[in-house]
Amino acid sequence: MELKSLGVIGGMGPKATSVFVDQIIENTAADRDQEHIDMVILNHATLPDRTSVILGNRGEVFLEAVAKDLKLLEMAGVANIAIPCNTSHYFYNEMQQMTHINIINMVDETLGEIYSTFGEHCKVGILATNGTVSSGVYKKGCSKYNMELHVPNEVVQEHVMDIIYNKVKRNLPVEPTEFEGIINGLLVNDNCNCVIIACTELSLIPLRDDISQYCVDAMAVLVKKSIELSGKHLTER
Template sequence: MYTLGIIGGMGSLATAQYFERLVLSTPAKNDHEHINTVILNHATLPDRTSCILENRGERFLQAIKPDFEVMNKIGVKAIALPCNTSHYYYDEFKKYTDIPVINMIEKTIETISQRNFTKACVFATEGTLSAKVYEKYAEQYNIELVSLSSEERAKVMEIIYSIKATNHIEEASFNELIARHCDKDTVGIIACTELSLIPILKENKAYTIDALDVLVRESIRYHNN
């Protein structure tokens, strides 16, 4: 009955944004042609970045494992997690279910390769960057990752957690970072679902790819198959 299971709450606003994009992107002519979806908004999941940096991954995994068990009982066709940092634990997730778990990270890198970019700059949480979540797949597709400075990484974290805490969006600051690092050769990966909430200037759009949009596309693909 249900095609898609969403394990969300990382954060809640980002999950809402993902679902909104999913609905708007689905080629439905009426209500009945939209995707039957279960959203499990587990807002109290431990912070992913803290768990990675403090080597407390088991705490996060113990908390999220029951969510996969819920999806197993419901019997969805695919599971989506609209959180880049959580994909550090992707291999563990696959142990919890036989249901396909959409790999947002790999599909994003694959899309970059298809668009013929040779370099990418990852805008993400410190957890995603420190854990090298994107590096594994970038190497497979021969994509060179361009590093942010420590000051820039700190600024991105400030922007992300400001959205989480107060819904305050620093549009100018983020677009300035994109303009500084991205061009016809280097694509900027919007690799945190909070950053997906920030409007991207027209002149920057051609040089960015939003991992959340990739997740939406792959979610619809499961619906159509």
């Protein structure tokens, strides 16, 4: 299998990018340095906040900034690009039109995995930023697979945003039981069949096995696809 280099546009947020890269390394079957994936990582932390530009209808501000990253990765000769940020995928089509390099679509890959596991007509809860939720990218994708997307109520969504912006992004500790309680509410009270962890900051919070079995982590899906498209195998667990 041909080995291909991977470009990463990160910084959204920086900690999530660090964990994404670590997971690429940890999940790549390799016995020595030379068997790992070549990566070009752009930790562009000053990219405009995705939720703000979406809600403010100022997408061109983000696209102008990320265009430079796409050009740099083209010059570096990467074969695929991973962007470990769900909200940025609101601009997926525009970004893909800016470059001939394949940008891995984290949203499509995640929904495809949910469909293959839970099937048609399943009810899918989503935990994400206001930007991701309001963008409709996951709702549109669910419709393609005949799945129902369930958005948390206003109180729960506010709690999720507090965890993302006031705790994880500030590098403050999050009690896993707090986040697990939100997930359990979607599963039990709202009758969801599964829950998408659709924010890379939320992916940093460890979950108990009995909770995680009903969750599909978009970042984990992106890790898997990035390894496969780079011509490598996943480690056996």
